[in-house]
Amino acid sequence: MTDVYKTMEEKKLALEAIAREAQVELTPELRVFAWLIKQHALLDFWESAAKQAKYQHETLERFLKKEKNNG
Secondary structure, three states, rough: OHHHHHHHHHHHHHHHHHHHHHOOOOHHHHHHHHHHHHHHHHHHHHHHHHHHHHHOOOOHHHHHHHHHHHH
């Protein structure tokens, strides 16, 4: 089994464990909903990372400009 399939299987088992603990039937609709929630969380993560990278870039540019003017 490749790493990708192993990871997918682990995530499937984790979702099934959560559903069992919550005593909820894991229907195809709930699987899709869980996938959508995951995708939304990933989008939020990447948006946050992009904002942080932009901030770091702007900070670096201000620093370099200040150093150039002082030098």
